[in-house]
Amino acid sequence: MTNIDDRIAVDLRGEQITIGRQPDGSVKVEVINGRGEPLAGAVLPPLADSGQPQAHTTGPQTISGTTSADATPAVTVSGRRAVGRSTRKLRPGLWTPADVGLVLGSAATAALVVAVVLRQFFESPGWLADLSLWFVLTLGLVYFTAREQMGPLAARDRVATLVIGSGALLLVVPLVSLLGYIFIKGLPSLRLSFFTHDLKGVAPGSPATEGGGLHAIVGTLEQAGIALLIVLPLGVLTAVFLNETRSKFRRPVRIIVDAMSGLPSIVAGLFIYSALIINKPGNSPLFNFNGFMAALALSMVMLPTVTRTVDVVLRLVPDGLREASLALGASRARTVWSIVLPTARSGVTTAIVLGLARIVGETAPLLFTSFGNTLLNGNPFKDPQESLPFFVYRLVKLPSATDSERGYIGAVVLILIVLSLFTIARWAGRPRKAKTRSPRPATDLLTSATGRSS
Amino acid sequence: MSGAQMTNGLSTRAATKLRERPGSKPNDPPTVVDQVFTGFTRTSGIIVLGLLVLIAVFLFREALPAFREAGWSFFTEYRFDIGANNRKPELGVLGLLLGTMVVAVIATGIAIPVSVLTALFITDIARGRARQLMIGLVDLLAAIPSLLYGLWGFAFLSNYIPSVSEWTSGKLGFLAVFGVKDGGQYIQSYFIAGTVVSMMTLPIITSICREVFDQAPPGEKEAALALGSTRWGMLWNVVLPFGRGGIIGGSMLGLGRALGETIAVSLLLPQIPSLSVHVFEYGGATISGFIANNTGAQGLTLAGLLGAGLVLFCFTLITNFLASIIISRSRSGAGVDA
Numbered sequence: 001m002t003n004i005d006d007r008i009a010v011d012l013r014g015e016q017i018t019i020g021r022q023p024d025g026s027v028k029v030e031v032i033n034g035r036g037e038p039l040a041g042a043v044l045p046p047l048a049d050s051g052q053p054q055a056h057t058t059g060p061q062t063i064s065g066t067t068s069a070d071a072t073p074a075v076t077v078s079g080r081r082a083v084g085r086s087t088r089k090l091r092p093g094l095w096t097p098a099d100v101g102l103v104l105g106s107a108a109t110a111a112l113v114v115a116v117v118l119r120q121f122f123e124s125p126g127w128l129a130d131l132s133l134w135f136v137l138t139l140g141l142v143y144f145t146a147r148e149q150m151g152p153l154a155a156r157d158r159v160a161t162l163v164i165g166s167g168a169l170l171l172v173v174p175l176v177s178l179l180g181y182i183f184i185k186g187l188p189s190l191r192l193s194f195f196t197h198d199l200k201g202v203a204p205g206s207p208a209t210e211g212g213g214l215h216a217i218v219g220t221l222e223q224a225g226i227a228l229l230i231v232l233p234l235g236v237l238t239a240v241f242l243n244e245t246r247s248k249f250r251r252p253v254r255i256i257v258d259a260m261s262g263l264p265s266i267v268a269g270l271f272i273y274s275a276l277i278i279n280k281p282g283n284s285p286l287f288n289f290n291g292f293m294a295a296l297a298l299s300m301v302m303l304p305t306v307t308r309t310v311d312v313v314l315r316l317v318p319d320g321l322r323e324a325s326l327a328l329g330a331s332r333a334r335t336v337w338s339i340v341l342p343t344a345r346s347g348v349t350t351a352i353v354l355g356l357a358r359i360v361g362e363t364a365p366l367l368f369t370s371f372g373n374t375l376l377n378g379n380p381f382k383d384p385q386e387s388l389p390f391f392v393y394r395l396v397k398l399p400s401a402t403d404s405e406r407g408y409i410g411a412v413v414l415i416l417i418v419l420s421l422f423t424i425a426r427w428a429g430r431p432r433k434a435k436t437r438s439p440r441p442a443t444d445l446l447t448s449a450t451g452r453s454s
Numbered sequence: 455m456s457g458a459q460m461t462n463g464l465s466t467r468a469a470t471k472l473r474e475r476p477g478s479k480p481n482d483p484p485t486v487v488d489q490v491f492t493g494f495t496r497t498s499g500i501i502v503l504g505l506l507v508l509i510a511v512f513l514f515r516e517a518l519p520a521f522r523e524a525g526w527s528f529f530t531e532y533r534f535d536i537g538a539n540n541r542k543p544e545l546g547v548l549g550l551l552l553g554t555m556v557v558a559v560i561a562t563g564i565a566i567p568v569s570v571l572t573a574l575f576i577t578d579i580a581r582g583r584a585r586q587l588m589i590g591l592v593d594l595l596a597a598i599p600s601l602l603y604g605l606w607g608f609a610f611l612s613n614y615i616p617s618v619s620e621w622t623s624g625k626l627g628f629l630a631v632f633g634v635k636d637g638g639q640y641i642q643s644y645f646i647a648g649t650v651v652s653m654m655t656l657p658i659i660t661s662i663c664r665e666v667f668d669q670a671p672p673g674e675k676e677a678a679l680a681l682g683s684t685r686w687g688m689l690w691n692v693v694l695p696f697g698r699g700g701i702i703g704g705s706m707l708g709l710g711r712a713l714g715e716t717i718a719v720s721l722l723l724p725q726i727p728s729l730s731v732h733v734f735e736y737g738g739a740t741i742s743g744f745i746a747n748n749t750g751a752q753g754l755t756l757a758g759l760l761g762a763g764l765v766l767f768c769f770t771l772i773t774n775f776l777a778s779i780i781i782s783r784s785r786s787g788a789g790v791d792a
Contacts, residue, residue, distance in 0.1 A: 093685045126617040153684055160686035164579055167571020168588060171660070174653055175595055178606040185609075237498035245495055253499045256506045258778070262770040263509075264714030266742045267763035271509060274516045274760055278752075300509065303502065331484075333491030354597065361599020364716040364742070367749045389601050393717065396605055411602055422597045426590065 008140050010133065015039075015122070017113060017133075019140040027144045029109060029137070031117050040116050042109055044145060093157070103142055103162065110137035135166070182415060186408035194409055198386075199374040204398070208405035215376040216391035216410060219291055220417070222380045223370065223387055224360050226295035231302045232352065239310035244322075244336050254311075261304035268300040269365035277369070289371035291380030294387065297365035306355040313347030314340060350429035357421040361414060363389035388414045517764050520545050520757035528761060532729040534739075536748055536755045545758035547741070547765050549727030553644070554740040554766065556731050557719060558712035560648025565655045566705050572656075573663035573697075578689060592664075596657035604718030607650030612722075615649060616640035619734040631733055639736040647722040647738070651715050655708035662707060662781065666700025667693050703781030710773040713766060719743035741766040 007020030016032045030041040114134045118124035139159050147155035189208040197212030238257070242250050276287045276296070286292065317340050325335040341348070366372075371384035372394055388410055395407030484492070521528055524545040531546020576588050619640040626632040634640065670693045678688040694701075720743035727739040741762045751759055 125621045127614065128618045129621065153687070157684035157686040160689070161579060164571045164575050167568050168575035168580075170568050171572045171595070171656055172588075172591055175591060175598075177610070178598070178602065178653075181606055181610045182602060234498055234502060237495050238502045241495035241499035245492060247492075247496055247499065249496065249499055249503065253503045256503055256510075258774070259771055260506045260509070262710055262714070262767070262774045264716065264742050264763065264766055264770060266714075266716040266745050267513070267760075267767055270745060270756075270760055270763055271513055271516070274756055275512050278756070304506075307502065331488045331491070333487045336491070357597045358599075361601060363599070363601045364746055367746055389599060389717075392605065393601055393721075396609070397721070408605075411605060414599065415602065418597055418599060419594075422594060426593075 010136060015117070017117060017137065019137065019144060021144045021148065025148055027141065027148070029113055029141065031113065031121075033121075039121060040113070042113070044105075044109070044141070093161075099158075102145055103138070106141035106145065107134075107138045109141060110134050113137055139163070179415065182408060182411050185405070186410075186412035189405055190409050190412055194413070198376040200376075202374075205400045205402055208402045208409065211406070213388065213391055213406075213410050213413060215373060216386040216388045217413065218376060218378060219370065219373075219380075219385040219387040220360060220389075222378075223291050223295045223298060223366075223385070224356060226292060226380060227298040227302055227359055228352075228356060230295070230299040231306050231355070235303055235306035235352075235355075236310055236348065238307045239314055240336055240340075242307075242311050243314040244332065244340065257304050257307050260300075261308055263300070263304070264364075265297075265301045265362055266364035266367070269294075269297045269368040272297040272300070272365070273368035286381060288382075289369065289384045290382055291370055291377075291385035291387075294366050294370035294385070295380065297369050298359045298362060301362060301365060302355045302359050305358065306351055309351035309355070310344075310348050313344045313351055316347065317343045346429050350425045353421055353425035353428060357418050357425065360421065361389055361418055363393050366390050367393075388417070513760060513764055513767070517757055517761035519754060520761040523754060524758070528758075529765075532727055534727050534744065534758065534762070536751060536758075543755045543758060545754070545761070546727075547762045549729055550739050550741045550744050550762055551765060551769075552729065552731065553723070553727065553738045554713055554742070554769075556644050556733065556738070557647050557651055557715070557723075557740055558709050560644060560733065561651035561655050561712040561715075562659075562705055562709045564649060564652035565659055565708055566701070568652075569656055569659035569704070569708070570663055570701055572660050573667055574689060574693070576660075576664050577667040578685065578693065589664075592657050592660050595653070596661075600654055600715060601717045603650055603653055604721040607646060607718060608721045611650060612641055612646055615643075615646045619643060619645055623734040631731060633732060634735040635732075638732075640734055642722060642724050642736050642738075644723070644731065644733040644738045647719050647740075648733075650718050650722060651712050654715060654718070655712045658711055659704040659708040662700055662704030663697060666697040666704070666781075670696040699780055699783065703777045706773055706777035706780065710770045710777065713770050713773065714742055715740075716742035716746050720746040 007018050009016050009018040015034055018028075018030050018032065020028050020030070022028055027044040028041065029043075031039045033039050111134055114130055114137065118130055118133065124130055139162060142162060143155050143159050146158040149155075150158075191209050191212075193209070194212035194214075195217065196214055198215035199211045199213075202211035238253065241247065242254055242257075272293050275281075277289060277293060280287045321339050321343060322335055325339045326332070330338070366387055366389065370387060370390065372390045373384045373386045377383050377385045392407045392410040392414060395410065396404045398404055398407075524531070528545055528547055530548060531544065532549030532552070533544050533546050534550055535541065535544035572588065572592065576585055576592075580588055619634075623632050623634045623640075627634065674692050674696075675688055678692050679685070683691065719740050723738045723740065723743055724736065725739040725744050725747045726737055727744065728737060731738075745759050745763060748755070748759060
């Protein structure tokens with residue numbers, strides 16, 4: 001231990017894993033038990049002037065550590081051999097293949113050490129411990145090798161970049177796992193008949209390929225469609241009102257729209273249930289558990305978000321365009337219709353489609369309003385109606401395996417709908433190449449003019 | 455003197471008279487089209503205003519019986535008994551509120567570091583394709599329905615979290631919050647619910663952070679690099695300090711989102727309100743999840759649920775309001791729409 005110059009040590013119930021830099025520039029990973037006896041270890045060699053780096057290992061393992069071999073001669077700094085430290089400009093932000101190799105090698109080494117230590121010698125506390133230990137070891141290895149190559153400042157940059165990248169990865173991994181899990185569970189039993197049948201005559205516990213979700217798909221489309229019909233004109237007009245007029249009502253409208261966008265969706269459903277379905281104003285038969293009530297609750301959720309996003313999009317339209325239009329004598333209405341809305345078209349479309357994607361998967365407002373149904377009901381204004389989220393929510397909670405499997409099929413279809421809406425939104429919102437309507441070339445004018453004159 | 459006279463003279467000799475008096479409005483009346491346009495937009499604005507105000511007022515009116523019945527104990531009682539089998543319902547929102555807070559805090563606590571790192575990755579590290587891909591993935595994360603998160607957490611993640619809970623609880627069990635009673639189960643805990651809800655708060659925190667980091671002044675970033683700072687040095691000394699307001703504001707918006715999360719939580723928690731919080735142990739309830747698990751409520755119970763919903767709404771409102779103030783006050787957040 002004494003010959004180790006800089007090192008970090010990870011303590012595990014008395015046993016230690018150390019990563020250390022030795023005076024000759026090599027990096028040593030060692031596992032030491034409570035009595036100070038080494039159990040396993042690996043040495044990443046110094047970055048010598050020539051020769052392939054080779055890892056010297058002890059213990060039952062192989063090492064694939066690649067390090068960037070730098071061709072510049074070693075420079076002696078303050079009596080100490082700074083091995084491989086280049087005199088060239090350091091570019092720690094630049095990742096050469098050798099750097100990537102170094103990271104991968106460190107990760108592999110760390111994985112081996114973790115596997116050996118936690119799986120062979122001790123009982124691992126769990127997957128998260130393995131993962132954290134592996135991550136810390138990898139960072140340590142990268143830090144010390146990069147420090148050897150480029151000095152502490154650049155090494156810190158490397159490690160920070162790695163941490164930031166891992167953070168981004170941490171966001172991607174659950175997303176992929178979620179999509180993968182639902183597809184794996186649901187896709188094998190997805191048959192075409194799912195789109196043509198409802199759950200009529202399907203006994204609980206019958207195979208998941210039997211029956212289908214037609215009633216749920218129809219319900220979802222109808223409810224989302226009605227909500228869209230309500231929200232689209234109101235939301236866009238309100239956003240135009242907020243942006244393009246000088247009314248003194250704009251401030252209260254904006255405040256209340258902002259406030260209502262924080263309304264929890266379950267409260268929207270509860271409100272419709274309490275105010276319309278229980279109270280039945282005017283004793284109208286419309287106010288009962290049906291798809292229309294669900295659509296009302298959904299539009300309560302959708303209206304504030306769509307209004308706000310369209311408002312933001314309209315705000316991005318440059319004032320110069322508006323002023324030019326008004327200066328040319330166009331009315332305000334004409335300006336909005338011909339200038340502002342076309343300019344903001346892709347943004348408005350994206351806002352609306354994303355709002356739609358959100359309510360298609362919204363379950364909470366439906367619990368109190370559409371009530372669910374196992375049979376096809378095409379009339380949204382009468383009788384309870386099923387919808388996809390409802391279908392999934394109800395079925396996956398059932399104890400029977402085939403029933404919950406049927407729920408997963410619904411989840412796959414729901415994901416596919418959301419994904420396609422999402423793709424449409426991305427496609428509509430893509431940065432468009434400016435359509436250049438080139439004026440007639442000047443030469444053209446010239447020839448026509450001369451032609452006329454001649 | 456003469457200069458002033460000159461300008462006076464010039465101004466009186468201005469070309470054409472534009473207006474009768476300075477400050478008066480142009481006297482040409484708006485065209486019919488414009489009147490219709492103004493009328494239409496104003497009507498829709500007022501309809502939206504009216505509708506939303508009406509909803510707020512109705513919500514309060516419908517919840518009033520519960521407040522009247524329970525009085526102040528509505529806020530100090532932790533039990534919320536829906537009064538099955540003709541028992542008198544007992545209405546208290548404290549236990550639910552506490553659970554909601556715990557889930558939201560755990561969720562935001564997990565989400566903040568991941569979001570900030572992802573935002574930094576998108577603004578300053580990734581280039582070209584990778585950058586576009588990351589932006590798309592964050593948007594996709596926001597588009598996935600919360601039901602599917604709940605499903606994933608319920609069926610998949612619940613198999614992996616309890617071992618972590620058990621180990622952590624074993625190490626930190628001397629603190630009551632982390633402790634688990636003998637024989638207690640580690641499934642359906644606040645921790646699992648918080649982990650899943652954190653996935654749903656990620657996109658909003660990330661996108662606010664990203665907008666704010668994007669607005670860090672390029673001059674100062676370049677100055678830091680020109681003075682020999684590494685990229686990390688630049689991020690640490692320029693981008694992060696500038697983005698602090700955005701990080702705080704975005705986190706509060708994420709908190710607001712986590713407070714209202716319903717379906718995932720209703721799948722992941724048993725919805726038993728209680729005053730003692732053990733984050734790793736089976737048990738817990740949140741307002742929205744509790745409402746979702748009590749469909750078909752009637753009478754006083756319904757009023758109580760509406761009251762609980764109203765309390766939740768108020769909390770979300772306050773959180774979002776504070777967040778937008780923080781974001782708009784922070785220098786970095788100029789022009790960010792919370």
